Amino acid sequence: MTVHKHSERKSASASSSAKSIKKKPSRPKAGRWLWFWGGLTGVAMLSATAGALLAVSLSTTPLMQSQLTAEEEAVFGKGDRISRAGFKLSELTRPVNILVLGVKVLTSDVNNPPAGSKELGYHATLNSFEGLTDTMLLLRFDPKKKKLTVMSIPRDTRVSLNEGRNYIKINAANYEGGPALSAQAVSELLNGVPIDRYMRINVQGVEKLIDALGGVKVYVPKDLKYQDDSQHLYINLKAGEHQLNGNQALQFLRFRHDENGDIGRIQRQQLLMRSFMEQALNPTTITRVPKVLSVIQSHIDTNLTVQELMALVGFGSQTQRANVQMLLVPGRFSEPGEYRASYWLPDSDRIATMMNQHFNVPTDTQQAIVEPRRLRIAIQDSTGSDTGVQSLLNSLQAAGYRNVYIARKWSEPLQVTHIVAQQGDGNSAQQLRQALNVGEVRVESTGNLESDITIQLGQDWLKKQ
Known part of the structure; x- marks a missing residue:
């Protein structure tokens, strides 16, 4: 069947x-x-x-x-x-x-x-x-x-x-x-x-x-x-x-x-x-x-x-x-x-x-490297700091990430920023983490549904500023 x-x-x-x-x-x-x-x-x-x-x-x-x-x-x-x-x-x-x-x-x-x-x-x-x-x-x-x-x-x-x-x-x-x-x-x-x-x-x-x-x-x-x-x-x-x-x-x-x-x-x-x-x-x-x-x-x-x-x-x-x-x-x-x-x-x-x-399932589809400017990056703030969110936006823009938007706030107060590979692309999430030099990568689907990567902003970002 x-x-x-x-x-x-x-x-x-x-x-x-x-x-x-x-x-x-x-x-x-x-x-x-x-x-x-x-x-x-x-x-x-x-x-x-x-x-x-x-x-x-x-x-x-x-x-x-x-x-x-x-x-x-x-x-x-x-x-x-x-x-x-x-x-x-x-x-x-x-x-x-x-x-x-x-x-x-x-x-x-x-x-x-x-x-x-x-x-x-x-x-x-x-x-x-x-x-x-x-x-x-x-x-x-x-x-x-x-x-x-x-x-x-x-x-x-x-x-x-x-x-x-x-x-x-x-x-x-x-x-x-x-x-x-x-x-x-x-x-x-x-x-x-x-x-x-x-x-x-x-x-x-x-x-x-x-x-x-x-x-x-x-x-x-x-x-x-x-x-x-x-x-x-x-x-x-x-x-x-x-x-x-x-x-x-x-x-x-x-x-x-x-x-x-x-x-x-x-x-x-x-x-x-x-x-x-x-x-x-x-x-x-x-x-x-x-x-x-x-x-x-x-x-x-x-x-x-x-x-x-x-x-x-x-x-x-x-x-x-x-x-x-x-x-x-x-x-x-x-x-x-x-x-x-x-x-x-x-x-x-x-x-x-x-x-x-x-x-490890074979496929005829070639996996192209996704350029930072094409990635859909969502920001979910857990800090309550508008200044922190704006500084993150500025840093992402400077690193070449152009498709960035603010999503619904993350309700749980976070000490460590979560960089969520929403679509399973851990490599791109890891590259973003290296660009920000903060947070931890999580390959899971808890972020914004429309994003490729969701940044759930934590206190570690504020301390870094």
Whole structure:
């Protein structure tokens, strides 16, 4: 089955797509939730002692909860080994790509809900993996470059599962054909990138993982408030720095009711990733391993073996924060009335460049060096100093950066300036940092969506003046 990226304007395909996903009696409803990153990062940052404990504890418990056919199994690599036994932990033998799927299933989404569900008076979440994916991530663990790359795939990305005839949102792939069809859709969207393994986690597991790991400290950029009585979804977070428990973290990452919708939610995911990574090395994490094990055994479905999981633990424990890159599938929002549904429309040329640079996928497109004057540079000030912003503008102009604009202020007070490679161009971001001689480069998508590079201005710039 071929999966096609967006390639044409509004047509009858939009309506036929609605029909194409009615193969099952009940279609899951959309929702938003946190994905497996927090749990995987937390496990990956444990010491060798904790990793050994994990291996022993899981040695007799299968991680896979679903059964794949031989044809489905063939989607995930060619059976190549990705790990080998090491002295303390298993270790990766080559770069490996893992598809992470976050699934939310409600009692109203299934034909035979648990007894008593109707008496609840709302749509409760189920410990199931058979629904629409609210989160899709492609993770690349590269032991040669010692880098971990995370590609966020918007759930509303427009693709076709039927030779270009029926276009749907990519999050329907798991509902239609499980992890195998999801992997096929992602691979074809991202220029044929191979996918070696998959991992699915449901919303119940996410909350429990965060609680098991002691929560996460994160800066909430603005007041977040939303209520949906039908799902018992209540989001009420105040702006500022907070230590979030599992339920609060879900609120933070499920919120999507602002101008950036699902893309804004992905940006908040990436903010939480950075915060979580900085906390996960805490030695007290080791004492939490038994709770983590319980969640993994009951709320995660994956075709990773125990040895492979241990190899990821070993790799994660040695990965520096600066070597973690977080990307977003390049594209744009569809215009009102352009299609019958709202989509994220992928940009094929920019995808080719990004996949070649970060996932080693061959491309015919030559990567031209972007001149400073052509780069779109956004400034997000966190200092409150108009003088500081103006001096930055002057310095950028003097360094040859001509396409510079002031974007919305960055709400979190920063001591160190963040130079964000919004489109994944770390080289250009590094050159800009060298020109300014201040800040740190972050390859992530938390900046202004229209920019190539976003400068989130911190106090270090003011001290430099």
